[in-house]
Amino acid sequence: TYVVTDQCIRCKYMDCVEVCPVDCFYEGENMLVINPSECIDCGVCEPECPAEAILPDTESGLEQWMELNAKYSAEWPNLTSKKETPPDADEFKGVENKFDNLFS
Ligand code: SF4
Ligand code: F3S
DSSP, rough: EEEOOOGGGGTTTOOHHHHHHTEEEEESSSSSEEEETTTTOOTTTTTTTTTTTTTEETTTTTTTEEEEEEEHHTTSSBBOEEEEEOOOHHTTTTTTTGGSSSOO
């Protein structure tokens, strides 16, 4: 499965949802997550993300994000098409340790 990591937080470009063939992205206030039981591992979303926030779960050190994607994809609503990107998205692009911005 593929995993959305903290680089999505406050960037939320949503180019990923446009290409996912199984519509398995779920929307929180400041980031999206992937439902690991719906993702078919096709990989097409990874290069679409301008923030490079999407990674395959075969990469090391993603446990926190795998848990977060599983948890919130069960709670947040499904998102199948791109909305307007947050106006300050570019200011958060590449910023480290954005976890504290998950809900703010
Ligand atoms: Fe969707 Fe494919 Fe990305 Fe999984 S890897 S979230 S199926 S686009
Ligand atoms: Fe987030 Fe990148 Fe999608 S910033 S919303 S994972 S295109």
